[in-house]
Amino acid sequence: MARTRAAALLLLSALPVFSHAAKDSQDPLLRAMAAELNRSFNALRSAGPAPMYFLAYEARDTRTYAISALLGALRSEDEHSFRELDVDVRVGAPRLDNTHQMKGEDAWPEPADLRNDARLTIAGDEDAIRADLWLRTDEAFKNAQNRLTKVLTNKAVTAEEEDPSDDFSPAEARRHYAPAGFPDFDRSLWRDRVVSLSSAMRTLPFLLESDVSLSVRTENRYITTSQGAEIVEGATFLRLSYTLTARTGDGMDLDRSKSYDASEFSGLPGQDEVLRDIRESASQLKALLSAPIVEPYAGPAVFRNLAAAVFFHEILGHRLEGHRQKLEDEGQTFAKMIGKPVTAGILTLIDDPTRKEHRGVFLRGHYAYDDEGVRAEPVVLVKDGILRGFLMSRSPIRAFPRSNGHGRRSAGAPVVARMANTIVEAEGAVSYPELRERLLEEIRRQGKPYGLVFEDIAGGFTNTTRDAAQSFKVLPRLVYRVYADGRPDEIVRGVDIVGTPLNSLTGILAAADDYAVFNGTCGAESGWVPVSSVSPSILVSEVEIEKNMKASRRPPLLAPPLHDEEAVR
């Protein structure tokens, strides 16, 4: 998991932080964290062989509600509350501490000794919470001492590192108190809506699996550090989604799905809109079932806005995560490219966690403070094709000594730099029909039989480490073959996009002005974090596709029961 920096983007939702009447001084979780942190830091800072110079707690207080429906029936309904805790202990000094990367045989994957997650007490009693914090802190302290010993030996017996940066950068300690409450909503109304949407799928005889789901998640992050940071930040993520799957006669599993993300129920679409989308997805799926399989091919292509958003996230975004520029096993594709061109000159790429929406559309990657308690900042990563910066946590790299508030994780994993709201802006954008016209011209210019339009991408894998090629694979869900001779577009199936980042990014010829937001959940070595990616449609001079893996299971022998007249009541 830690090695495969795969980022299969799913969809969910995030946001608004309504200030609570409750004061931070009355919040029992925060009080317990502050008290135990204080007690532990004072008593433990010089209690071991190496000084403890930093202690931080991050607790996540989460409540979730989820319903799912199948063919007009309630499949499941669950509501849970839970708390998770991470304890970060640093011993040694910021110059070199226990979190330092090991090289050689002791390198990745990192063993459990950096991981200190635990379930906390749910009720608001300070005593019980402090008892949990006490045991986890003790364990983390001992592990940190232990690891520093290993780090010092490892550093002595291995070659000098290319990037001699410190292990921990200074950051301003902030206080912020903005918890989010779980939304008040009519469960029976939403249950009915979800069930009713799923009943639309009863009429589709070619479906195997199908699902309509609603998930509501409120997460409050509590962060306290021995440097004085005290952050409580809440967010609510709503997601309504559906999936339809089918299998072709030659054993290929196909699916169409869509998600709607918001932070408030008013931000979710109405029934009619979702029903329209379901019908459209169903007709696409039906068309895909009889679509021809494409042979391996290289030629010009258009990535539609949502597909382009996923493409940039996978191909470029992950490679601009700061720690990848210094970890010894990383490909460091861009480590020494600051000030040099990395994409076509028309592109600018920023990452801005402070934005809550983009042109009125909800952004799931928003936060005010990252998981190290550092205030989030917008960062220009690429300006007019020239590399300008990296996503930074408190792990400094050469020429980038400080965090820009992108240190993120899910519970149980050590923080690394991650994307939040990644936004692509393009110079000289044209309308989408014009972009399509440019594609046809490009097909003719290259003398190719056809071009491709990628409408939808499921996600992908990108390898950023040195032990394999610096390549990526992106999994398209909906692809059209486009002909320059006036023939209609043709839906095709069975392809993956493959390539290497530097080639692909410099071959971008033009962009449209049709920005769209992809809201997803990104997985990497620091866990799963909510992200957004914004992009217009783009035209690329050459994309390479290869045949994808298929399950090779034949379709079921008997007809679906609902569509088998002999066998249904």
Next chain:
Amino acid sequence: MKTAALLACLCLCLFAMPARTQTTPEGAVWNALEDELSRTAARLAMEGFPRPYYVSYTVQDVSRRELAAALGNIRHDLSVRQRNFKVDLRVGSSDFDNSHFIPEGYWNVGPVSGPLPVEDDYAALRQELWLATDAAYTSALEQISRKLAYKQARMIQDVLPDLSPAPVRVSIKAADRKPSPSEAWKRRLEKLSATFKDYPEIQDAQIALYWTETLSRFADNEGRRIAQPADDYELYAVAGGQADDGMRLVSHRRLIHKSPDHIPPFSLLEAEIQRLAEELKSLTKARPIKEDYIGPVLLEGQAAGEFFAQTLAHAISYPRELWIESEDPGPEFQPGGLTGRMGTRVLSSFLDVEDDPSLSDFEGVPLIGGCEFDDEGVASLRTLIAEAGILKGLPASRSPSKHTPASNGHGRGPLWQRPQARISNLIITARETESLPEMKRRLLGRAKEFGLDHAYIARRLLTSEMRKRGESLSAPVLLYRLDAGTGEETLVRDAEFSNVSLRSLRDIVSAGDRRHVYNHYQIHPAGQGQTQASIVHPSVLISELELKRTSRKPDARPKLKHPYFD
């Protein structure tokens, strides 16, 4: 014809169980099961391949509430409502089918299982049953061809049938339930967990309630239709601490019930938690066991129950051998160690054993291992296991083994497994008994014969899932050194049993005159699920057991004091 047989069975059931309401199978779930079952039996076929000869569906409606408290506070509160199912589909014939075979690269080839919609909706249920049945059929065809190839390659001649015949029964019972635990149980758990506030020796303690109500439905193409509740109400308390030398110590209480009415009154629970806390406190002050020991050991109460669970109960269960393609499948896949010893002496000659699923209590103490029908829809029958120490019978499922050609209704297991024969209520009776003081005198007498100046009494063992890898019997929690001279008992810690074999069942030299009920979960050694089980047993004196100091190493004690006591 079929209807007549069905009605006859219904009448039988009515007669057998007058107390409960009887209904015919009806409602969306049964309709979906019936229709998909008959469609599968009639029409599921792939050209050139055998059709299914046996299909069964199990559907379980589960409603679960979990509550846990620590230091007077609820720390965990979870409600889950699920409907899960499995389809067991077999191709070939009852003499040779796709079951009882694990191909290379698999750790288990069970039935196809998964979730079903919680709503009673005919269309949605059938859709899921259809997909799973199709997948089960394809998988069955693949398995039987691999199994046939294995049989031919290994030139296996002696082949047991795969499915024994069994009477067809129909019994539909509705669940008769109390409302799920309310705020009152939260308060009770909080109060119970607050007991530990008086014990600075205890670093971490928790008391949990797992309130699980399950309605299980079973239907097969041979005509069985069974619905029965399978409820489980478990209280689990665990407390941990460290001795001065850093050795970690843990003790627990697990009370499992089939009905919430059987949960002991609060005052008794309070006293039990108090005892647990006191126990851990004494353990932190106890001395480690000094030297290795070979000699007589008296197992009292829970310790004797856990001993019988890990030796006898396990050894008479899982009689059917699986064909496993892997060269080194591991001992946990072997049949129980006594299942091949029919007619030989397996226990001391003054002991008789039977397994009686029909018992609901023993001398007023509720038993949890019983059921009316097992997970294959077969009526569970009382079975003689041993007479005067001689093995006479075994729990049996519809998977025949050399000594269990027919089922006695003991086939049980989790949904992701085909049922395996396990114990239900195992009743151990001694023909000759002694009082505890007499047993202690005999213990010391035996010790002296060994030339020892002391002997050991174990009063509590860790449960089997807390057993270390490779351990033959889980470690004692409460172990007392009995001085032969003074008769004084001293609590010792850090001991483990070593080299405990099934021989120890024949080394039982004395049994107590009081019998205890040990309600527990029988856990399959390969992690293949747990089932409710009861053992009624006396305390026992074993002429020879080995104890040694643990190889576990201590952990440094926390640098800071527990914040509550600081």
